[in-house]
Amino acid sequence: MSNLQNGFLLDDETELKTLLFEGEQDHLTPSTSRLLLESDFFVVAGRIIGHSFLNGGPCLVGLSQGIIHVLFGGEPETATVTESDCADQDVREVIRMLQGTKDLSEEEKSVVLSLTLPWDLPGVTVNNRHWLQEKILLHAVLERTAQQVKQIRRGLKDTGVWEFFSSRPDAVPVLFPRASEAEITPQMVIDNINWPKDEDIDEDILSLDDHCLIMSFLRRFIENGTSDILKSLLTFWTGWGVVCSNLEVEVIDCSLPQSSTCFLTLKLSKNHKNYEDFHQDLMASISSAYSGFGQI
Template identity: 55%
Template sequence: MPASVPCQGHVPTPQTNDLLSFEEGGFADWEIEPDPAKAAKMFKDNILNLHATGKPLSLAMDLGDSAEDRERAILYFYKKAHVEWASTLTCTLKGDPAIGDGVTRHFFATIMSKLQHGFDVSFGPGGTLLFEGEKDHLIPSTSHFLLESDFFVVAGRMIGHSFLHDGPCLGGLSLAILHVLFNGSPEEATVDIKDCADLDICETIKLLDGTAELLSEEKHTINDLAMSWDLPRVTSENRRWLLDKLLLHAVLGRTSRQVKQLRRGLKETLIWPLVTERKDTIPILFPRMSDAQCTPQMVLDKINWPTQDEEEDSDVSLEDTCRITGFLRTFVENASPNILGKFVQFWVGWNVLPKQLDVEVVDSSFPKSSTCFHLLKLPGHYKEYSVFEREVHAAILSVDTGFGMV
């Protein structure tokens, strides 16, 4: 158990009564709102307001703990059963003076990053990676340990909880997995060969594609896989049929229990009525990786650049302000999507772009951010872009080890 164990509010789970009250209270505007993003926001606001008077949840991490213990604290928080996930949330970072909404954003950014890229907790070789495969073709891991430990229930709670608070979402899941997750029939799912995360199995299934005669060794490999899944041996007549059946089982058959757990976790966060009644909100909850990434133009369009009037009372000259803001523009324009996402996280607390990003050139030693106010503070002493770039990169790296605010 980690040195700092987060406390949580535990109450009976009045989900059925709450949802009845939700409907009787007339909060159905989200069902008829034409814009799915606005509909989702309306639904989430109503759910959170409905639970605003409940016992609050508290999530705490101690920055003096090891990275593994901090991860255990997160997992401990989401492993708890019978929790009202729509209750008010208070997040605390012990060992860091940061407070406010920026801390909450930092927590959700950390949680969803770990869910997307894997936890480092040593439960087994290679850490804990819950979703495997190519971008936009991710499927749940077939790890027996993760399944038996209800890690996918935990994942569902994390995804739904972050969504409730307008936080980062899990991007890149296979469309076939999403189809089944939201009660679609496996037989009606469109399964792509890229959805097969196991490379050995994928290569075996690919042997069935085409019309060229199979070699004896290739038939042996295919038959071994088919018989292990209670499917018939390959013949010239059943070749295409067998390819489809093997692919369906590799992607959906082997992950059916994981998907059920994921669905259960999502339902516990009370967002299920939204995503089942408004299917057009599902891409908001589970975006494509390409849609979820920040682009330089997206960031530049949000920046509120310093003006001459704002700099009249500043300790930094207009010349220095223009030079540093020019450096900032160059950095944003040339940053990779990964670095840009981390930069936005340093700036506002997570990699979800707000309506506006403020920037100020100040008399200080290093880049800082006030995430609650979406304010980036850049020192005005840099004369060379290379030095500016190096220190901004150093600031971005602080997000992985601490809050990155001080």
């Protein structure tokens, strides 16, 4: 899901990530890459989204509302599409050009025509200017991604979740949340930690005062963490960046923080005496989650 959200590394030589979804946050649309489409990547994307949801994992955050509308059976003509949904900056420039009221120069008309002609749309005239602007936007956002959306739908159907959400439009934001709805707050994490009780602490290994000191460092780290840092912490802690109930934490004799993701257990070093060292080591550990645990 992280790769789906942030891009896949398909070319080791260039080390450039390939985005399946492009654009602004909360206005993401499927890539128009023919290679991705012909490789059925978006079918795979639909399956990933469906299986992650069924297993309580992270969701794809920030998908365009127009894309979501069509994905679950809505007509393109009734979709709400804005300029922010258009990931192509060149198309945006043409749309802005048509939004104005000043007469277009012959050069500007030529720029518009070079875009509309391949899409079987006419050139701009005085009478069709605003109509053409809407048609270009609709084509750029929904018509160019129609096959990609069909593939995502196929993938969701393979997992059995499409039928439910297509019949329950009120529940669709659970599957495709907005960015603000997917943010993780410090209190969400703190409320789901099973903090060790005094009687559970083995004072032959660590004194109660030192144990409480490490727990205070963890609480401070969480309280000061951004949503992105907390997602990285949870990914290191549990295997994915969503809040789980019954998060466990232990203090052990180790050089760097460790985790047992299957048991939702974060293992902190007993050797930290100040917060600065604790913060540095925990940041080093959670940054290794995407490359392999412990590969620092």
